[in-house]
Amino acid sequence: MNGPGGNERAALTLLCTAVFLDAMDLSLMGVALPAVGRDLSLSEGTLQWLVSGYAVTYGGFLLLGGRVADLLGRRRMFLLSLAVFAGASLAGGLLSEGWLLVVTRVVKGLAAALTAPAALSLITTTFTEGAGRNRALGVYALAGATGYSGGLVASGLLTEVSWRLVFFVPVPIALLVLLLAPRVLPKDGPPPAEARRFDVAGAATVTAGVLLLVYALTETSGGAGVLAALFLIAFVAVERRQRLPLVPLRVFRSRALATANLAAVAWACATIGWQFAAVLHLQQVQGYGALSTGLGIVPMGLAIVVTARFAGRPIDRWGLGRTAAVGMLVQAAGILLFLRADAEADYVSVLLPALLVHGVGNGLSFPSLNIAAVGALPDEQQGLASGLITSSVQIGAGIGVAVLASLLATGGPGPDGYRLAFLAAGGFSLLGAALAHFGLRARTTPTEARAAG
Structure with a gap:
């Protein structure tokens, strides 16, 4: 065609x-x-x-x-x-x-x-x-x-x-x-020979491990934490023995791949976890309705889209590591600006700047991490690279929401719980910035530069 x-x-x-x-x-x-x-x-x-x-x-x-x-x-x-x-x-x-x-x-x-x-x-x-x-x-x-x-x-x-x-x-x-x-949609053809085996045990153990980890973080359950560790250890053991593993562990010998995925987990913990807490804050502390909350978040979405559209330019000039690190530092600043938001906070002077700053940082960091992750593996492993970075984001989202929900419960219904949650989300973003700065190359390769464009 x-x-x-x-x-x-x-x-x-x-x-x-x-x-x-x-x-x-x-x-x-x-x-x-x-x-x-x-x-x-x-x-x-x-x-x-x-x-x-x-x-x-x-x-x-x-x-x-x-x-x-x-x-x-x-x-x-x-x-x-x-x-x-x-x-x-x-x-x-x-x-x-x-x-x-x-x-x-x-x-x-x-x-x-x-x-x-x-x-x-x-x-x-x-x-x-x-x-x-x-x-x-x-x-x-x-x-x-x-x-x-x-x-x-x-x-x-x-x-x-x-x-x-x-x-x-x-x-x-x-x-x-x-x-x-x-x-x-085109009709299905015969499956390739290598597709006749697939790693159910790997998917089941890693998902069970992460679900139990999220439960342990939410309920502060030591028993669930131990089970989570056992399932994740079992996942590593399964992958080492599988002829066609879900995730060939040798790919993590690539420093760029491992760093990009770890930073993506931290990125998602920060931004998705913060959105969970921020939406509750807008409605429960500041008295926003559901409609005004949704409309109030629109500028952040626009900032993400516009910044991501032009992210190729700083990536080409600064490199992936520096762009991702700067993006997550800016994202952290937007998150921490929400510490200024009390029950009487004005939208234009307090909330809007925090949302815009967060959106700009988000739009810089996310494309950089994605390009770093897929650029770390050869063409024949692009499916694996894309799947890994998407999985890292989704798993990080689950962990981040669990951690911040636990902090909200620990701090009580007042502002202290939200303050703890926002500080934790900012900390996740700073951790991601450090990982990107020290673990990703300062400059792009020709393949990554084309991807950025």
Whole structure:
């Protein structure tokens, strides 16, 4: 296919709609959490699992999702996982038990982990390598970013009517994709020989380990912490013995790869954790409604998009390590500026500067870490590199929300809890800056410079 025809454009639209839903679902819960908590009398510990349960399951099973799609068929896996996603969304909107809501979020995270790699591989097999595929992948990436930012705004609009709409709205969109996709997506061919084995044990042990770690951080449970350590040790043992491991451990001999993924965990702990705490602060301390909270966050989203659009220039001039470090220092400054926000804080003079500064730092650091991660491995391992950095972000999101929720509970309902949470989020961002500065190259390679452009 030299150029995208009607079927290719339709397929790309449907696949991007699915990744838009996956990304939007992570942020949709943000503004709705206080309303869910009030209506169902849920603790902040339970509320954070509505975010962490989705993010950690998504991150833990993402790498396995690509192998499953190869084995069972990309189109078949895409349709099946999207149907599960829609069913879990519908169930979440109908339920009123906190733990059952968490279960639906975990199921949706698993479904998203299977949908995303199937959609990405469908794009790479539908579009011929070259400019057409690059444009398609750019649209795919933009759909994910737009979904996350749009989810924050949509969450406010929907919650103003009913928080249950946050669960219901993805359902008709997913059903429309399911109706149209069989007509335009290419049929599945025979799976490659190497796809006949896939590492379920690796995905299960790493996901169980991270979920237990999040639980231990939230509930301050020593027993859960010990179990988490045992599962993560088991994951390493499994990967060392697997002929086709989920994550070949030898790739972490690359200093750039290991650093980029560790810094991405810290980045997500900071920014996703901070957003969780900041949304609660706006509504519970400053008295913002759901709609005004969603609209108030819009400038941050715009700052992220505009800065990321031009991030290639500082990357080309300063290099990946320096750009990522500067970005996370700026992001930390935006987070720590929220320490000025009390119950009477003015939006224009106090909150808006913090949101804009955070957005600029976010837009500089995230592209730099992604480019560093995929640039650390050769072309034949780009799928693994992309999966690792996405998993790191999702797992970091789950851990960051858990840590900040625990600090909010420790500090009590007043400003002390939020102060602790904001300080911790700023600390995560500073840690990421240090990792990027000392662990990533100061200058880009030619391959990375092209990627930055």
